[in-house]
Amino acid sequence: MSLHYLLNELYYQRRRTLAAIVGLSIGIALLIVLNALSSAYRQAARAPLAEIGADVTVQRPGDVPKDLAGVVFPCSAVTIRDDQVKKISGLPGVRGIGKAVLLWVFDPNRAWIVLGVEQQNNVGPAVLRSAVTDGRFLEEGKSEALVEVGYARQFNIKVGDSITIAKNTFPVVGLLDASRAAKIAVGNVYIPLTEAQKMAASSAGVQSVSPFNPADINLLFIKADQEQITGLAASLKTIVDKKATIGTPDSFLKLLGSLFALSDKFTMAASLIAIIVAVLVAFKTMAGNIAERAREIGVLKAVGWTNRNVVTQLLAESVIQCFLAGLLGLAIAFVAAFGLSFMKVNIPIPWDMAPTPHFLPGGGDQIFKTLRLPMHIPLLLATFGVLLSVVIGGVTGAFLGRSISKIKPSEVLRHE
């Protein structure tokens, strides 16, 4: 193989080299972008859960309380017993558990959405400590409250004030802005989990709908191994309830409704089409190029190049062209990914995960978690794209080289 001959051929036949490179690079770019897009949607679908440090949420739907007075459970989240939680924490793939109690409290002059949270935990609403805008987060062993900043503004509540919820008084130690965080597991008021558990256990409204012990909860957050989430979701239903609402990245992905989000098969099919088109373009361009060079190949053979010499030369040309096409495709994909990263994704939050009662202002509205599409091209995908391009070059070059090398020099060298 002569590198000099190869480079001269690619350089002096710039137009046909460029045609082959551009054709294939578009296919490779398409393949990379499609897969990156699919991966970005998957990542976006994980955002609502990831922002509260979880991979899975568990809720159990129940009956609507007879009277919307005092402390009640939302009908979408009733008791998950402590023994069920213990059983869940032992399931394979579970790496951590976060607990919370979500209550609706209807006091005579005000309605509260109360979230009882753990003070220290990397899983569940305790991660909201980073959303404190004024004052501090809840401390262990203290009976105190945090108020959502918008709610505080509406009712003129400040750090240092006291609030009374269902006859329990809490000093307000901080304000918290959860608007930029996950739209699930948020409330107007955040109190220690134990206080919320006591409040629920002592409430006739709660007990009449769903018996509740002070160690029970009604929202469960699970940190899990990504590969085991599907299996885990099935086990959770067995333990908690067949009708339990299990929030997983896949369930959010389905809500996104995008073709890329809906189906791996779509991405695979589109990628396959992109590859087939790329291969056909590369094959057609290179076949045309090689056919044009039949006379040249005849000369090579006449002056003593063996079939193997000819195939090696054409194979090397093809591989180099396709390698360059892979690099160009990657560059195009990077530019496209950068452009697509400005796209906004609205992830709908299911109504049963929304904490606001539907009968309160804004409660019936569909809420979304909005974020920029997290487009990036993983190293593995980039490498795969370039390698695939090289493989296409290898296969195309070998096939075309073998067929053209069989040409008889005497057939193409006859003078006109």
Add this chain to the structure above:
Amino acid sequence: MNNGTILTGTGLSKKYGDLAVVKNVSLSINKSEFVCLVGKSGCGKTTLLSLLSGLERPTVGQVMLDGKEITSATEDDLALFRREHVGFIFQSFNLIPTLSAWENVALPLFPVKMTSEAREKRALELLEKMEMGHRTEHLPSALSGGEKQRVAIARALINHPKVLFADEPTGNLDSATGDAIMEILNRLHTQEGVAILMVTHEVELAKTAERLIRMHDGEVLS
């Protein structure tokens, strides 16, 4: 084959389907001999040249080139044989358009394991000999017809061939340039002892050869 014979064709026939292009031709060429194969267009000259040089296999008959029977050799063996023992000059030069003059000359040596410096040195020497030392880096598109044919002759000589096969080497050249090329071929024959088998349809040109072989309708007349 006697000691002075470099090339022998015995009972050579070539058919394409039902069409017999070469019919039972036998001939031999001695070492350092300049032989011209003449005849009208389509009489089978080029086909016979292809058979004798190992570019094509005869339907019947055999070819002995430099003591080796080449008609039964594999295609790759034939390619290697051509690389090591024969040189070709074509009417339409058949230079690679993307390679410079010296690279075209060195083309047969590209698959040979040797340093690129040695390859270039040998090519430049031959171009110098063809009075092309000033055009070594030019692409074929920048060369005149005569210059292209000089490059093609240099390429044919790169492997020190024992036989040079020339197919209408002046066919695409004006008469002055054609004469110059013929002078080079004569010089190669007389000074370097290269056997030459040249195909031409121009009888005047053929007169410069030591021996004339006439062909008509696939058969050798004399």
